[in-house]
Amino acid sequence: MTKFIIRRVLSLIPTMFIIVTLSFFLIRFAPGGPFSSEKKLPEQVLQNILKKYHMDEPLGKQYLRYMGDILKGDLGPSYRYKDQTVTELIKQTMPNSILLGSIALGLAVFFGVGVGIISALKQNRWQDYMAMSLAVVGISVPLFVIGPILQLVFAMKLHLLPTSGWITGRAGILALIMPAFTLSFPYFAYIARLSRGSVLEVLRSDYIRTARAKGLKESVVVAKHVLKGAMLPVVSYLGPAFAGIITGSVVVETVFVVPGVGKIFVQSALNRDYTLIMGDIIVYSLILVAMNFVVDIVYGFLDPRIAYK
Amino acid sequence: MTDEVILQVKDLKTYFHVDEGIVKAVDGVSFNLRKGETLGIVGESGSGKSVTNLSIINMIPNPPGRIAGGEVLFHGADLLKMPVKDLRSIRGNKISMIFQDPMTSLNPFLRISTQMVETIVLHQGLDKKAAKAKAIEMLKLAGIPAPEKRIDQYPHQFSGGMRQRVMIAMGLSCNPEILIADEPTSALDVTIQAQILDLMKDLTARLGTAVILITHSLGVVAGMCDTLCVMYAGRVVERGATGEIFAEPKHPYTQGLIKSVPRLDQAQGDRLRSIRGQPPNVIDLPDCCPFYPRCDKAMDICKRKYPATTEYGNGRAVSCWLYTEAK
Amino acid sequence: MSPKKNQAVNEFNQQVKPVSLWADAWKRLRKNKMALFGLWVVGIYVTVSLAAPILPLYDFSSQELTHVNLPPSLKPAGQVALQRLQKRIAELEAAGGFREDLKSDLVSAKAEYERLTAEISTKPVHQRVYILGTDYLGRDMLARTIYGGRISIMIGLVGTITAVLIGIVIGSIAGYVGGRTDNFLMRFVDILYGLPYMLVVIILMSLVPEGTNSIVILFVAIAALSWLTIARVVRGQIMSLKNAEFVEAARSMGAGSGRIIFRHLLPNTLGVIIIFATLQLPSFIMNESFLSFLGLGVSAPSASWGTLVSEGVQGMELYPWRLLVPAIAMTLFLFAMNFLGDGLRDALDPQSKNRT
Ligand SMILES: Nc1ncnc2c1ncn2[C@@H]1O[C@H](COP(=O)(O)OP(=O)(O)O)[C@@H](O)[C@H]1O
Ligand code: SF4
Numbered sequence: 001m002t003k004f005i006i007r008r009v010l011s012l013i014p015t016m017f018i019i020v021t022l023s024f025f026l027i028r029f030a031p032g033g034p035f036s037s038e039k040k041l042p043e044q045v046l047q048n049i050l051k052k053y054h055m056d057e058p059l060g061k062q063y064l065r066y067m068g069d070i071l072k073g074d075l076g077p078s079y080r081y082k083d084q085t086v087t088e089l090i091k092q093t094m095p096n097s098i099l100l101g102s103i104a105l106g107l108a109v110f111f112g113v114g115v116g117i118i119s120a121l122k123q124n125r126w127q128d129y130m131a132m133s134l135a136v137v138g139i140s141v142p143l144f145v146i147g148p149i150l151q152l153v154f155a156m157k158l159h160l161l162p163t164s165g166w167i168t169g170r171a172g173i174l175a176l177i178m179p180a181f182t183l184s185f186p187y188f189a190y191i192a193r194l195s196r197g198s199v200l201e202v203l204r205s206d207y208i209r210t211a212r213a214k215g216l217k218e219s220v221v222v223a224k225h226v227l228k229g230a231m232l233p234v235v236s237y238l239g240p241a242f243a244g245i246i247t248g249s250v251v252v253e254t255v256f257v258v259p260g261v262g263k264i265f266v267q268s269a270l271n272r273d274y275t276l277i278m279g280d281i282i283v284y285s286l287i288l289v290a291m292n293f294v295v296d297i298v299y300g301f302l303d304p305r306i307a308y309k
Numbered sequence: 310m311t312d313e314v315i316l317q318v319k320d321l322k323t324y325f326h327v328d329e330g331i332v333k334a335v336d337g338v339s340f341n342l343r344k345g346e347t348l349g350i351v352g353e354s355g356s357g358k359s360v361t362n363l364s365i366i367n368m369i370p371n372p373p374g375r376i377a378g379g380e381v382l383f384h385g386a387d388l389l390k391m392p393v394k395d396l397r398s399i400r401g402n403k404i405s406m407i408f409q410d411p412m413t414s415l416n417p418f419l420r421i422s423t424q425m426v427e428t429i430v431l432h433q434g435l436d437k438k439a440a441k442a443k444a445i446e447m448l449k450l451a452g453i454p455a456p457e458k459r460i461d462q463y464p465h466q467f468s469g470g471m472r473q474r475v476m477i478a479m480g481l482s483c484n485p486e487i488l489i490a491d492e493p494t495s496a497l498d499v500t501i502q503a504q505i506l507d508l509m510k511d512l513t514a515r516l517g518t519a520v521i522l523i524t525h526s527l528g529v530v531a532g533m534c535d536t537l538c539v540m541y542a543g544r545v546v547e548r549g550a551t552g553e554i555f556a557e558p559k560h561p562y563t564q565g566l567i568k569s570v571p572r573l574d575q576a577q578g579d580r581l582r583s584i585r586g587q588p589p590n591v592i593d594l595p596d597c598c599p600f601y602p603r604c605d606k607a608m609d610i611c612k613r614k615y616p617a618t619t620e621y622g623n624g625r626a627v628s629c630w631l632y633t634e635a636k
Numbered sequence: 637m638s639p640k641k642n643q644a645v646n647e648f649n650q651q652v653k654p655v656s657l658w659a660d661a662w663k664r665l666r667k668n669k670m671a672l673f674g675l676w677v678v679g680i681y682v683t684v685s686l687a688a689p690i691l692p693l694y695d696f697s698s699q700e701l702t703h704v705n706l707p708p709s710l711k712p713a714g715q716v717a718l719q720r721l722q723k724r725i726a727e728l729e730a731a732g733g734f735r736e737d738l739k740s741d742l743v744s745a746k747a748e749y750e751r752l753t754a755e756i757s758t759k760p761v762h763q764r765v766y767i768l769g770t771d772y773l774g775r776d777m778l779a780r781t782i783y784g785g786r787i788s789i790m791i792g793l794v795g796t797i798t799a800v801l802i803g804i805v806i807g808s809i810a811g812y813v814g815g816r817t818d819n820f821l822m823r824f825v826d827i828l829y830g831l832p833y834m835l836v837v838i839i840l841m842s843l844v845p846e847g848t849n850s851i852v853i854l855f856v857a858i859a860a861l862s863w864l865t866i867a868r869v870v871r872g873q874i875m876s877l878k879n880a881e882f883v884e885a886a887r888s889m890g891a892g893s894g895r896i897i898f899r900h901l902l903p904n905t906l907g908v909i910i911i912f913a914t915l916q917l918p919s920f921i922m923n924e925s926f927l928s929f930l931g932l933g934v935s936a937p938s939a940s941w942g943t944l945v946s947e948g949v950q951g952m953e954l955y956p957w958r959l960l961v962p963a964i965a966m967t968l969f970l971f972a973m974n975f976l977g978d979g980l981r982d983a984l985d986p987q988s989k990n991r992t
C-alpha cells in the first residue's frame with residue numbers, strides 16, 4: 001500500500017513536467033503578447049517592460065528560468081495585476097475556490113447518492129419519476145442560467161439571501177449558499193442518475209438474489225450488500241466530477257462575484273495575462289491529479305478485487 | 310427418506326408480463342417432496358425450472374413476474390400467502406438455495422466470514438464468535454482446506470469449485486430441511502462437477518436434508534435423485550421414481566431426453582440422438598401440447614388441447630394424449 | 637384463420653410479426669411520452685430556426701432607442717413606451733418639486749413625451765409589437781432569441797457532426813486494428829478525458845489573435861475535444877462485432893478492411909452513434925453558451941443564447957424578461973434534447989434502460 005502510494009506520487013512528476021513544458025511553449029508562441037492590446041507604447045518603454053519580465057532573453061533561457069522559479073514556488077509576476085505575483089494571487093484566491101468546490105462536491109454526492117438510491121428502490125413510482133425529472137433539469141439547465149435566476153428570486157425578489165459576495169463580507173456564511181447549490185446542481189443530477197442506475201444493476205445481480213434467499217431483511221440487503229458495490233461507479237465519477245466543478249466554478253465565481261481562482265482565471269484569459277494563465281494551469285492540474293489519486297485509493301478500499309501492485 | 314411430505318407444490322402458475330405478451334414461465338406445476346428425499350427437476354433451458362423454485366420461496370421479481378395461482382405448502386402452511394416476515398425466517402433457514410453460477414452468487418465486496426456469519430446469526434441466534442466457529446466447521450465439512458484462514462478471504466480468492474463448496478457450506482449452515490440447488494454444477498469444469506455432486510449427496514444424506522436438484526442433464530439426475538420431474542415449456546410432463554422413468558419413459562419428450570444421454574454401454578456406431586427442433590418460446594402459447602412441433606407421435610388433438618395428466622399411483626404421472634385414451 | 641403466405645409463422649402456426657430493429661425502436665419511442673415531447677419541441681425549434689429569414693420577424697440587430705428595455709406586451713411599442721413615460725413623469729412629479737437633480741429629468745421626460753406623441757402615428761416603427769419585449773438597445777427579444785438559437789443550434793450541430801466523425805474514425809481504427817495502436821489511442825483518450833476541457837478551450841480561445849472569426853475557432857476548439865466518448869463507444873462496439881460470424885463471412889469472401897468497417901461494422905453501431913450524438917448536442921450548446929457567457933465565445937453583432945443570457949444578467953432586477961426569455965428558450969431546448977436522447981437510448985438499446 002505504502003509502495004503503491006509512493007509509486008503513484010512519483011509518477012505524477014513526469015505528468016506535471018509535461019503539462020508545464022507544453023503550456024510554457026504553447027503560450028510563448030501564441031500570437032499577441034500580453035502588452036499588445038495596450039496603447040502603442042514607445043519602443044523604449046516596451047524594451048524596458050520586456051526586460052523587466054526577462055522576455056528579451058532567448059527562449060531556452062526563459063524556460064530554464066521559469067522551471068527554476070516554479071521549483072522554488074515562484075510563479076512569476078502577473079503581467080496585468082501590477083505589483084502582485086502570480087503566487088500571491090493564487091494564494092489569496094485558492095482557499096475560497098477550494099472551500100466552494102468542496103462544499104459543492106459534498107452536496108452533490110450527498111444528495112445525488114441519496115436521491116439515486118431512493119429512486120432505484122422506488123423504481124417506476126412517483127418518487128422515481130420526480131427525482132429523475134429533477135435530474136434531467138439539473139443536466140439541462142446551464143449554471144449561468146440557474147445562478148442568475150436564483151439571484152433574481154432569492155436575493156432580488158424575496159430578499160432572503162445576499163446577491164453576491166463572500167463569507168468574509170457582511171453576509172457571512174449565507175453568501176455561500178447560492179453559489180454552492182448552483183455549482184453542485186449539475187453534478188447532483190448526474191450522480192443521482194448514476195447511482196440510480198448502478199443500484200438497479202446491483203439489485204439485479206446474482207449475489208443480491210443469494211442475500212435475499214438467505215432471509216435477510218430488505219433494509220439489510222440494501223445497506224450491507226447493495227451499497228458498497230453500487231457506489232463504485234460514483235467513486236470513479238468523482239474525478240471527472242471534480243474537473244467539472246473546477247470548470248463550473250469559473251462561471252459561478254463570476255456570477256456570484258466570489259474572489260476565487262476561477263474568476264481570476266477568466267480574467268487572465270480575457271487579458272492574456274500569460275504568467276497568470278500558466279499559474280492557473282499548474283494549480284488546476286495539481287488539484288486534478290491529486291483528486292484522481294485520492295479517488296484511486298478510495299476505490300481500492302471499496303473494491304477488494306483491486307490489488308495494489 | 311420417510312413418507313412424511315414436507316413440501317407440496319399444487320398447480321403453481323407464475324407469469325411474466327413483458328412487452329411482447331404474457332410469458333407463462335410456470336403453468337400448473339405440481340409435485341410433492343418428502344422428508345430426506347432428493348427430487349430432480351429436469352428440462353431444457355427455459356422450461357421454467359428456476360422460476361418454479363424461486364416461486365417456492367416467493368422470490369419472483371415483481372414486476373414483471375407474478376405468481377398467478379397455486380399453493381406451496383410447507384408443513385401445511387402456504388408460503389405464497391405467508392407474511393413476508395414469517396417467510397424470511399424460513400428462507401435460508403428451513404429452505405435454502407444454491408445457485409448456478411458460484412462466480413457471481415457470492416458478494417464480491419464482503420468476506421466469506423461476513424456472508425456466512427450473517428446467516429447463522431440471523432437464524433440460529435448465535436453470537437458472532439460462535440457463528441464464526443460454526444461457519445468454519447461447515448467449511449471444513451464442505452472440504453475447504455485451512456478454513457480458519459480462508460474464511461477471512463474474499464470470494465475472488467477462491468476458484469469456481471471452491472466457491473460452490475462455500476455456497477453449499479453456507480446453504481447447509483442452518484441445517485435446513487430443504488436445500489434447493491439450481492444447476493449447482495453447470496458452470497463448473499466437468500472434473501469438478503462430480504466432486505461437488507458427491508459432496509452434496511454426502512452432506513445432505515448425513516444431515517437428513519431433502520434436496521430439490523435442478524438440472525438440464527439426465528446424467529446428473531441418475532445417480533443422485535430418488536424421484537424426477539420432467540419439465541417442458543412451464544409444465545411437468547412426466548414424474549415418478551427415477552428408476553421407473555429410466556426403465557420405462559412414457560412421454561415422448563422424456564424418451565427423447567433419455568436417448569440423448571451418452572451411455573457407457575452404448576454399442577459403437579450407435580449415434581447419439583438429440584431431439585430435433587428448438588424448445589418453444591412460451592409467450593402466448595395456444596392451448597395445445599407445446600411439444601407437438603417436435604414430437605414424432607403427434608396427433609391431431611395434440612394441436613388443439615393440452616392433454617390431461619394421467620396418474621399411475623406412487624407419484625407416477627404423465628401428460629400426453631397417448632396415455633389419456635389408454636386410461 | 638390461415639396466415640397469409642408471405643407472413644412468417646412460428647411452429648405453432650401463430651403469425652410472427654417481422655421485427656426490424658428500427659420499427660421496434662420506433663414503437664418503444666412512441667410509448668415514451670417525454671421522448672415524444674422532446675421530439676416535438678426539437679422539431680419546432682429546428683423548423684423555426686430554418687424558417688427564421690422568411691418569418692415575419694423584426695430585424696434582430698436594428699436598434700430603436702425609443703424602444704429600449706420595453707417589457708413584453710401585445711400592444712404596439714409606441715403605446716407601451718408612452719405609458720412608461722407617463723408613469724415616469726407621474727413618479728417624478730410625486731417625488732417632489734424640491735429636488736433640483738430630478739427637475740432636469742422631469743423636463744427631459746416631458747420633452748420626450750411630446751416628441752413621441754407627435755411622431756407615434758407617423759412613424760411605422762411605433763406600430764411594432766414586441767411580444768417578448770426588447771433589450772437594452774431596443775432590439776426585439778423574440779427575433780434575437782430566434783436568431784441566437786439559430787447560431788447555438790448550428791454550432792451544436794456542426795460540432796456534433798465533427799466530433800462524431802472524428803470519434804468514428806479514431807474509434808474504428810482503435811477497435812479494428814487493436815494491439816498497440818489501440819493501446820496508444822486509448823491512452824491518449826484517457827488523458828484527454830481527465831482534463832477539464834472547457835478550461836483548455838478557454839486557454840485556446842485566449843491564444844487566438846484578437847479579431848479572428850471566433851465562431852470558427854469555437855467549432856474547432858470544442859469539436860477537437862469532444863469526440864472522446866464517441867470514440868470509446870464505437871471502439872467497444874467494433875471490438876465486440878469484429879469477430880462476429882457475419883464479419884468472418886465477409887472476410888472469407890475477400891472483403892477488405894475498409895469495406896468491412898464501412899459496410900458491415902459501422903451500420904451495426906449506428907444505434908449507439910445516434911444515441912450519443914443526441915446527447916452530445918445539448919452539451920455542445922451548453923459549452924458554447926458557457927464561453928459566450930464569459931465573453932470568450934460568439935462576438936457581436938452575432939449573438940447566441942449564451943450571449944443573450946449574459947446580456948440579460950445585466951439589469952435583470954429591473955428588466956427580468958431580458959434574462960428569462962433567452963434562458964427559458966435555451967433551457968427548454970436542452971431539456972427536450974436530453975429527453976429525446978434518453979428516450980432514444982431506451983428505445984434503441986433496451987438493456988441499458990436502467991442505467992444512467
Ligand atoms: N425476470 C424475467 N422476466 C421475463 N421473463 C422471465 C424472467 N425470468 C424468467 N423468465 C422467463 O421464464 C421462462 C423460464 O425461465 P427459467 O425458469 O429461468 O428457465 P430454466 O428452466 O432454464 O431455469 C423463460 O422463458 C424466461 O424467458
Ligand atoms: S401430447 Fe401429442 S404431441 Fe404431446 S407429447 Fe404426447 S403425442 Fe406428442
Ligand SMILES: [Mg+2]
Pocket residue numbers: 355358359360491492
Ligand atoms: Mg435456470
